[in-house]
Amino acid sequence: MIQLTEVRKYFGEKRALGPVSFEIEPGGAVGFLGLNGAGKTTLLRILATDLHPSAGEVEIGGVSVAANPHEVRKRIGYLPETPPLYRDMAVGEYLKFVGQIKGLSLDSVDERIREVEEYTQLTPVHDEFTQNLSHGYRQRVGIAQAIIHKPELLILDEPTKGLDPVQVLELRGLIMRLKEEHTILVSSHVLTEISQTCDQVFVLNQGELIASGSEDEISANLTGTYRIILGARMAPDTQAEGLIQFIRKLPDITSVEMVQQDGQLLTLSVESPSDCRGSLSRSLVKSGHDVVRLELGSNELENLFVELLGQKVS
Amino acid sequence: MNGLRVIFQREINAYLRSSVGYVVAATVLMLNGLLFYTQALGPEAEARVSGQVLAIFFYTASGLTVIASLVLSVRLIAEERQLGTQVLLNTSPVRDWEIVVGKFLAALLFITGITLTTLYMPLMILVNGKVSITQILVGYSGLVLLGAAVLAIGVFATSLTRSQLVATAVGAGITAVMFLFWPLSTVVDPPMSRVLSALALHGRHFSGFQQGLLHTRDVFYYLAVTYFFLLLATKVLEAKRWE
Numbered sequence: 001m002i003q004l005t006e007v008r009k010y011f012g013e014k015r016a017l018g019p020v021s022f023e024i025e026p027g028g029a030v031g032f033l034g035l036n037g038a039g040k041t042t043l044l045r046i047l048a049t050d051l052h053p054s055a056g057e058v059e060i061g062g063v064s065v066a067a068n069p070h071e072v073r074k075r076i077g078y079l080p081e082t083p084p085l086y087r088d089m090a091v092g093e094y095l096k097f098v099g100q101i102k103g104l105s106l107d108s109v110d111e112r113i114r115e116v117e118e119y120t121q122l123t124p125v126h127d128e129f130t131q132n133l134s135h136g137y138r139q140r141v142g143i144a145q146a147i148i149h150k151p152e153l154l155i156l157d158e159p160t161k162g163l164d165p166v167q168v169l170e171l172r173g174l175i176m177r178l179k180e181e182h183t184i185l186v187s188s189h190v191l192t193e194i195s196q197t198c199d200q201v202f203v204l205n206q207g208e209l210i211a212s213g214s215e216d217e218i219s220a221n222l223t224g225t226y227r228i229i230l231g232a233r234m235a236p237d238t239q240a241e242g243l244i245q246f247i248r249k250l251p252d253i254t255s256v257e258m259v260q261q262d263g264q265l266l267t268l269s270v271e272s273p274s275d276c277r278g279s280l281s282r283s284l285v286k287s288g289h290d291v292v293r294l295e296l297g298s299n300e301l302e303n304l305f306v307e308l309l310g311q312k313v314s
Numbered sequence: 315m316n317g318l319r320v321i322f323q324r325e326i327n328a329y330l331r332s333s334v335g336y337v338v339a340a341t342v343l344m345l346n347g348l349l350f351y352t353q354a355l356g357p358e359a360e361a362r363v364s365g366q367v368l369a370i371f372f373y374t375a376s377g378l379t380v381i382a383s384l385v386l387s388v389r390l391i392a393e394e395r396q397l398g399t400q401v402l403l404n405t406s407p408v409r410d411w412e413i414v415v416g417k418f419l420a421a422l423l424f425i426t427g428i429t430l431t432t433l434y435m436p437l438m439i440l441v442n443g444k445v446s447i448t449q450i451l452v453g454y455s456g457l458v459l460l461g462a463a464v465l466a467i468g469v470f471a472t473s474l475t476r477s478q479l480v481a482t483a484v485g486a487g488i489t490a491v492m493f494l495f496w497p498l499s500t501v502v503d504p505p506m507s508r509v510l511s512a513l514a515l516h517g518r519h520f521s522g523f524q525q526g527l528l529h530t531r532d533v534f535y536y537l538a539v540t541y542f543f544l545l546l547a548t549k550v551l552e553a554k555r556w557e
Contacts, residue, residue: 011557050404052555073407084402086324088331100320101406145402 001026001153001183002047007056009042009207016042017207018056024200026152029179031198032187039207040187041081044157047185048078061152074103077151077182081158083142087131091122091141094130095148102149112148120144120174136167143174147182154182160193172197216296225254228270228277231293232284240266243289250283252276265292317408321416325390329424334389339428342382346432349374354435364443365526371435372453372524376460376516380489383425383461387468388481390417391547395476410551414544418462418469425461429454449526456523459536463515464489466543473547473554489515492539515539 001024008018017039024030032040045051046058049069058065060072086094092113099109117123120140125133130141139159146154159175160168175197178184188194194201201218203211211218216226234243240261247256252272260267270280281291329335354370362370391413394400403413436450464485471485472478496517499510511518512535519532 045401048401048405050401050555054556070407070409073405076405078401078405080398080401082398084397084399086328086399087397088328097320097324098402098406101317101403101408103316103407 001061002185003057003059005057007043007046007053007058009039009046009051010054015207017046018053020056020207020209022202022209022212024183024185026183028199029175029184029186029197030200030202031194032185032202032204033189033191033194034187034204035189037206038189038204040189040204041157042207043204044078044155044185044187045080047153048076048080048155049073050078050080074149075151076153076155077146077149078155079139079142079146079157079159081161083138084145085130085138085141087129090127090129091133091144092117092126094141095144098145099148104149116144116148119147119177135162136164136170139163139167139171140174143171143178147178150181152183154178154184156184156186158188159186160188160190168193225271225273226275226296228272228275228280229259229293229295230266230268230270230280231291232266232268233290233292234264234266235288236264238264238289244268246287247280247284250276250280252279267293315412317406317412318416318419321403321408321413322420325417325420326423329386329420334385335424338382338385339431342378342428343431345378346375346435349378350432350435364439364445365449367443368436368439368445368449368453368526369524371439372456375429375432375457376520376524379425379429379457379461380464380493382428383421383464384468384482384485384489386421386425387418387465388472388478388485390421390469391472391551392476392478392481393472396478404555411544411548413551414469414473414547418465418544421465421469422458422462425465426458429457429461446526452526452528453523455528456520456532459523459533459540460515460520463536463539463543466540466547467492470543470547470550473550 003023005021006019007021009016020039020043032043034040042051046053046065047060049065049072052066061075063071063075065072086097089097095113095116096109099112100106104112114123117126120143122137122140122144125137128137130138133141143156143159146156156175160171163171172193175184175186179197186194186198195215200214201212202209203218230247232243234240240258243266244256244258247253247268247270252274253270253276254273255271257269258266259269275296277294277296281294284291350371353374354367391400394403433454436445436453439445440447440450467488468481468485471488472481474484475481492513492515495510496514499507499514499517502510519535522529522532
């Protein structure tokens with residue numbers, strides 16, 4: 001879906017981004033995480049064709065952005081940090097303008113506006129001037145304009161910035177629904193937002209990509225271990241310490257720690273250099289224990305983020 | 315071309331909604347009326363033939379057209395940058411020249427509309443004097459062509475910056491320099507005088523229209539200036555993506 005090769009961007013002498021190379025498959029949501037000034041907005045502006053990179057290649061859907069930006073623009077929807085709204089236009093009128101400029105025909109644009117307004121819950125403010133809308137509604141109009149032409153790729157730059165907690169939750173729900181139809185790129189410095197909406201995370205620092213993958217993969221790469229949360233109901237007459245010793249002796253297990261005990265029910269934190277959940281559950285069941293919970297437990301994204309930046313700084 | 319049409323419609327609506335459009339229209343109409351009364355129909359009017367009265371009207375109207383064109387054009391792209399809406403155009407499947415030409419044509423239609431509201435004054439001369447419809451049509455063609463050239467200069471100026479004040483200063487500066495080529499051409503020696511006279515925005519190129527004389531040379535000049543500055547504005551928009 002997206003391929004970046006050695007992309008760099010300079011503003012004058014100052015390097016804002018790069019060199020950055022990565023590939024993103026279609027579908028799902030990808031989060032770009034970084035402190036202010038990390039290069040997130042510059043990267044998204046390049047992907048949205050608003051900026052040309054100083055060097056490197058960008059391809060979206062197999063089309064080179066440098067060679068055919070016009071074709072790429074038909075495939076993307078972009079919501080910048082501040083929604084690009086004309087204050088003298090009503091919501092419906094604005095969406096009609098955007099729909100037409102994005103290539104929708106006059107016959108289809110009205111129907112599509114109805115769909116998009118329902119989807120983003122803008123129907124009640126169809127005739128309101130955008131300058132009179134609350135921040136939350138403006139953000140929704142921003143998303144509506146980005147999806148009106150049904151783009152394959154949706155780019156959202158800090159979409160929850162400035163929203164109150166209720167609006168954040170509503171918008172997060174909207175992004176989760178949009179994931180079903182579009183590939184979404186979201187930037188944020190709010191870790192929970194990325195953690196809760198994205199399947200893959202790219203961490204940027206001072207213009208460089210310092211980590212990528214799922215939250216679990218980043219965690220494993222960073223610490224060199226997978227942390228597995230295991231919930232087990234012990235076989236009768238088994239002591240907690242006995243079960244812990246049994247697990248420690250299994251192959252690929254580097255450490256086992258007790259998290260909680262409630263009678264025969266134990267919650268353990270198991271560390272391993274590989275994702276060994278399959279062999280672990282088979283061994284436990286074979287020994288007469290019940291497995292009631294088995295999941296990869298990542299370090300909290302906040303901790304990973306701080307650790308990543310710490311490594312970079314040191 | 316779809317993008318050009320949509321941007322054109324959006325700009326026309328923006329002019330009709332903004333108070334600036336009406337203030338400019340009212341001011342131009344009022345000042346044209348005052349200048350027509352005090353200059354064209356002034357104390358020496360009885361000594362003039364009606365063709366001279368019409369020429370004075372077009373002369374004063376040309377000054378107001380230049381000022382109105384600058385005022386209307388400097389907001390066109392700078393305002394998009396101020397509001398943050400330029401990014402919407404930049405990331406839509408619209409070409410830079412469609413943005414520039416769409417905005418220019420809307421401003422040109424608006425300035426043409428304002429100019430045509432002064433038509434009652436030449437019609438009074440037509441009824442009471444001896445001028446032809448053709449003279450009036452040629453004069454108005456000159457006003458529209460001059461307006462188009464200044465609008466294009468304004469569009470170029472507004473493409474350079476997000477500040478309408480800076481855009482006004484740049485647009486007014488370029489226009490003033492191109493106006494000054496004419497008086498300068500009368501005080502320098504050839505061949506410089508011929509070059510300056512050929513490049514002057516007013517004077518040599520507008521005097522024909524003022525007299526009701528249509529020269530293809532003058533039409534070509536104004537079209538060339540318009541094309542040149544619109545091309546520059548398009549290139550500036552392209553270049554801004556590289557900055």
